[in-house]
Amino acid sequence: MTFTADRLLLFGATGDLSQRMLLPSLCALDADGLLAPDLRIIGTARSELSDLDFRNFAREALEKYLPADRRSGLADFLNRLSFQPLDATDMAGYTALAEKVGTPQHGLAIFLSTAPSLFEPTIKGLQQGGLAGENVRIGLEKPLGVDLGSSCEINDAVAAAFPETRTFRIDHYLGKETVQNLLALRFANILFEPLWNGNYIDHVQITVAETVGLESRIDFYDDAGALRDMVQNHMLQLLALVAMEPPTSFAASGVRDEKVKVLRALRDISANETVTGQYRGGAVNSQIVPGYDDELGRNSSTETFVALKAHVDNWRWRGVPFYLRTGKRLFRRKTEIVVQFREVPHSIFAGARSVPNKLVIGIQPEENISLNLMAKVPGLDREGLTLRSVPLDIAMPDAFIGAHRRIAYERLLLDLIEGDQTLFVRRDEVEAQWSWIDRIRDTWNKEGQTPKEYSAGSWGPSAAIALAERDGVSWHE
Template sequence: MTGTGFTADRLLLFGATGDLSQRMLLPSLCALHADELIDPDLKIIGTARSDMSDHEFRNFAREALEKYLPAERRGGLAGFLNRLSYQQLDATQLAGYDELAKKVGEPKQGLAIFLSTAPSLFEPTIKGLQHAGLDGAHVRMCLEKPLGTDLGSSCEINDAVSAAFPEDRIFRIDHYLGKETVQNLLALRFANIMFEPIWNAAHIDHVQITVAETVGLEGRVAFYDDAGALRDMVQNHMLQLLALVAMEPPGSFDATAVRDEKVKVLRALRQVATGETVTGQYRAGAIGGKAVPGYDEELGKASDTETFVAIKVHVDNWRWKGVPFYLRTGKRLPQRVTEIVVQFRFVPHSIFAGKGATMQPNRLVIGIQPEENITLSLMSKVPGLDREGIRLRQVPLDISMPDAFVGQHRRIAYERLLLDLIEGDQTLFVRRDEVEAQWRWIDVIRAGWRAEGLAPKPYTAGSWGPSAAIALAERDGVSWHE
């Protein structure tokens, strides 16, 4: 049992009573159990500060599953609950880890650990695991974000983890990489001959990536006010999406090849210039016809934390020379949507111009949430005799992923990631050099904001952010896709 070549038969969940566990981890594991995708011998041990018996934890899990997992995906619920056990632990106290080790027992194959705790607990947790002998060659470690607040703190966390685990046994989660449509982006690019030859500056005008939320703070008051939109969303999710759009074709679909190409993109990001970022903070407004308070009202005090950010990004390499990537993300926007828009250039010459026809460039829209779909807009002739000229119109080719694959479950992103953790596949996890490249770029932006004394511009909840974000794109002749 050495290296990553084992399938774990023990899964240890830190933070097992937390919100992530209830909403995502336990439902994902139950769904994998129902589909018989995890070994019958896999045991799942939960740990947290709460004092619970095994029976009480199973009841806790049952309630979470009934709330967050559709009934049709709860097959064999009793059998899944029988996999579960629980050990109370104060992660800061070494003494408790010996009891935890007893609860875990001796794996036949290996142990996978999922750390869903505050980053401040990472280092004492690692020390506790080492103390109890839960750090051997048959153990792999999975870390849930946030992995620091800047490059320095990220390095401290990674140093603490790497003191006990080599890089090939560290799994850093970005749950966006578990989403089906995000993975399908790679299939779209590298499994279809028509896209890759035109996936470059000669044929693409610009790319937009939007991650919009309608919610406000939602119980994340302390964390979010310390983080802000740039660190909460851009540093991880959005830069990973950008890397997948912009990466060169890897030699194969394996962890090293894919992550090598992503990190090249992240290292090629140009330093953002003055005037290429816009920040905002929402004020009272309405979402879906319902009045909502402003950020300062939800927080209970004034704050200079940004709840919206838009950035014009450049990737300085041959493929993307001169192609801007426009990123925007924010809270209390009009709709919940995550999408990638690839805007192609105009055809070099219109043969229809003399006939009065107007043309629009092709556009590829990859919807990630709430709906997973792909839409390619093509120009088509409007039916008719054309006695007064030819009319052309954009026609969408829509691929709705649920419709295209009828009978397939719409899986939770964590299902794939947990299964990959158990089986030891790092392809959809983030490597240390990726994380550090992301933080280097983000830290420069934040330093620029401080130097400029940049304050977030107010925007009304239910709008698409400050008007300056619209101007950021429109001064280049670009309109945000809405």
Template sequence: MSFTADRLLLFGATGDLSQRMLLPSLAALHADHLIGDDLQIIGTARSDLDDAGFRNFAREALEKFMPAERRSDMAGFLNRLSYQPLDATTLEGYKELADKACCSEHGTAIFLSTAPSLFEPTIAGLRHAGLAGENVRIGLEKPLGTSLETSCEINDAVAAAFSEDRTYRIDHYLGKETVQNLMALRFANILFEPIWNSNYIEHVQITVAETVGLEGRVAFYDDAGALRDMVQNHMLQLLALVCMEPPTDFDATAIRDEKVKVLRALRKVDAGETVTGQYRAGAIDGKSVPGYDEELGPKDGGDSDTETFVAIKAHVENWRWKGVPFYLRTGKRLPERVTEIVVQFRCIPHSIFSSKGATTQPNRLVIGIQPDENVTLNVMAKVPGLGRDGIRLRQVPLNIAMPDAFSGKTRRIAYERLLLDLIEGDQTLFVRRDEVEAQWEWIDAIRATWSESDLKPKTYSAGTWGPSAAIALAERDGVSWHDE
């Protein structure tokens, strides 16, 4: 059912995600007049607040996490807000929440940002209070389970109340400008698509590197690890966008149909195609930082086998990508914060310049996603000179820095786009159930392989690019990670 919601319920409204991302995103949409004047935002959480208390909470969050230049009409935004305390584990309180959200003329959107253990009772409470009808859609923040089995349990619980066309599974990477630009790069330029295959591409690298450690997420992260926290969702979505066939149209069904084909074509990873690591004390930006074992504390630190780093050599077994390795790498306490996709093209079949002493290097496309949004294509060019002693060639970067290419355009938080799409009912940038389950099936198989081979994380010093075995994973194929 197509409608633009005039009520938005924020579950987990006093949590960290709400403070850093959701409230600033909604305030920005309000300031830019992108949401209707009739949209009311109702926050709910365990915190014992009233409307005025929540507005004060929101004001403090905006002042702390939102750039001052984007904080226009704060009073108008805060007037949209109201609050209803709720213990999501019991049915009591949902009726009061429904009363708070009443009088909707068009429909209601719900953003569920809670612990996975609260999904089922929350859905039950929403059904009990009549907040799961045809004019209600729901957005689900990750993590959606810890395995295929638990993910199916959550999806089944949601499906009992919300049909798939009213279910919006969020992966905030899909809201990033450069991630969407990947589709534009591929499908709006005749230059790339004819050579976007195994005939011309040697390998692809996808890196998601973080400099931070646990950052207060001790309990969650030690149960999850890098594979489930980053690879299962963000990295596999990036892989799917790199590998997908051209969709028939730019709409939710066509795009997600092509992504799920890629995820189902992922070959099972062999034991020797993964490396795991766990950081120890080291230095980031010249400052000493503790090791994972120290952050966990003496009770659990020495016994944890949770990986904070993982590198994987993956393969997509289809016509387009047969024989092309995809090197995936993510970790905490690495030297720099960067998310990027590197497409390494093959060497030219024959160099006419070799007789003149010149050497050539293969072209490389680097798509930077964060912190810098840019696209760089390295091409060979002649070094200026008369060439009496031979010809010299050198790689020259053709660089497109997105903020420079589109001056005057506001750099938006990914959640701005996703929240607006949730309110308006556009599923294009959200993840479908069959995608999630295909991702989990591949991840579960990797974890099973680790268990069978009794794989333990290798230690690495904070501030380095992970265990040396990760370097060897690529170098035995003659590949070097793109670290510069």
């Protein structure tokens, strides 16, 4: 059933995600005239706030996290907001929540950003309060479990009230402009797709590097670790977009069908194809920072770094390794995809050094695309022609002057309100991801693999460098 919701219900409306991302995204959409005039936004959380209190809370968050030039019409946006206190485990409270939401003219969209332990009682409460009918869709923020079994339990609880067509699982990386541009790069340019296979590509690298430590996520992160926090969702979604076959159309079913085929084709990782690490004290951005155990306040065997050598076992990617790495307290913050092409089969330029072409897709903090090509160095070349690798750079802000650099959640919230599932993750995708991750963790446990130490401010343990270099590959840094 297709409808544009005229009610948006935000669970966890006073949390960090709401302050930094959700409220700024909605305000920016409103400033651009992209929210329907009749859309009402209802926040809920345990906090005992009135409508006025919540509007003042939202104003402070917007003034802190949203640039002033994107806050036009702020007063009108704040007037859209109301608030209903709720203990998600108290079934009696959902009646008052339903009264606050009222009767939507077109439909209700719910954004659920709560602890996984609250998913099941929340779904039951929504059903009991009459907030789970055919004109209601739900968006689910991660984490969606800690393994395949717990993920299935959560999905089963959600499915009891919301069928797959009305369930929107959020991976905010899919809302980033450059991630979406990867699809345009591949499928809107005849230049790349004929070369996008193992005949011409030597390997692919995907890096998600963070300079931060635990911040406010201490308990969650120590239970999850880098593999479950980053690889299971963000990195595997990026891998799937790189490796997927051309979908029949840019529609939810076509894109997600092709992604899940890639995830199911992932080969099991052997013990010598994975490296884990945990940071110790060091310096990041010229600032002295403590080690993981010091931040945590106790000893822990949780990994804060993972490097993997993965393979997609299908015809297109036969023999092409995908090197993945992610970690905290690394040298520099960056998320990027590197597609390394093979060398030319024969060089006609005797004595001239040739470097294979390389495509670098920067996702954050800079959004850009760079293609390294070989070119002749200017000169008379009396002793032979000289070649040099020259980058062709497309900086997205420069290419599209005047366009706002949007928050990833702007696109995802608007799609949730309007009912477009293309950039959301389907249940079979989530379960294929967890299945592969669980097998990696089983290998770690079987082999007794523990994290290797690395200094904060480095690129991770030296074993991660060796993982790539034994294949003659260097990480792109």
